[in-house]
Amino acid sequence: MSSSPSGPLRTDLEGTRDLSAQIADAIRAAIVAGTLRVDERLPSEAELSDSFGVSRPTVREALKRLAAQNLIRTQRGATGGAFVNRMTYEAAREGLVTTSTLLLSMNDVDFDTAVEARFALEAACVPLACARRRDDNLARMRDEITRQQDESLSDEAFCASDVAFHRALVDATGNPVLAYQLAGAVEAMQPLMNMVTFTARSRARISRKHQRIHLGLTNRDVPEVLANLAEIENYTRRIAAELREARAD
Structure with a gap:
């Protein structure tokens, strides 16, 4: 069920675990480690089958897992095959x-815990956002404010605009990792x-x-932005508490 390591891949498998999952894990580990680089072609299905000591359908299933995670892409033709993808x-x-x-829905994270995490993380972005915001960040936020003032906007559309506004604030940090x-x-x-x-x-x-x-960000006024974020947080908590009390009654 296993063979000696070949090339950058660790090919030893455990018989008690899903084999295709193990193969996908091994290829993923090689990509993360940099031994398989962006745009590099993976060994063929036949070569992977020999290296891991498994059937080609098992290898094919492993590659499907990696493709679903955007870690690899496939190309047809004489120069085709499976290649390491550049994730964006x-x-x-x-x-x-x-x-x-x-995770939030399946693990019953309580409302106050979610609110605490969400505003603490966004508040951490404010100093960078105020220092680095660009005109296009401010324009996106201004567009969402205009949209939110439309009384005909549906509840779902208002919520989506709310998310887009706060995403624009985070994006204003200019830090894609953050x-x-x-x-x-x-x-x-x-x-x-x-x-x-x-x-x-x-x-x-x-x-x-x-x-x-928006005004605070325009003026690069960190305390102003933080104060209004805190007010939204407190308002959100209060509404949720009132709704819980009403339902209990």
Whole structure:
């Protein structure tokens, strides 16, 4: 069931675990370690089958797992095969948001815990955002404020605009690594909070706070932005507490 290591891949397998998963893990580890580099072609299915001592369908399943994670891409033709893909922050962000959303929903994270994490992480971005914000960041936030003031906007569209506004604030840091790490907080936790509070909160109040945040960012005024973020956090907590009390009654 196993063979000696060949090339950059560790090919020893455990008989008690899913073989295709182990092969995918081995290839992923080689990519992470840099022994398999971006745009490098992987060994063929036949070569991988021989190296790991498994059938080609098992190798094919492993490659499907890696392709689903955007770690590899396949090309047809004489120069085709499976190649290491260059992941983008944008593509990785979507996966992180999905994972964060599932973690929140499946593990019954309580509302206050989500609120605490979400605002603490965004507040940490404010000094960098104020120092580095560009005109296009401010324009995106201003567009969302204008959208939020449209009384015909549906609840779902307002919530989406709320998320987009706060994503623009995080993106204003100019740090793609930070923006990626905070995607789970802003784009997974924010919809959770919106879902709980959207029926009771005042759109006008949220929009006014967004305007103050936008003005603070425009003026590079860190205390102003932090103060209004804190007010939104406290308002969110209060609405949720009132809704819980009403349901209990």
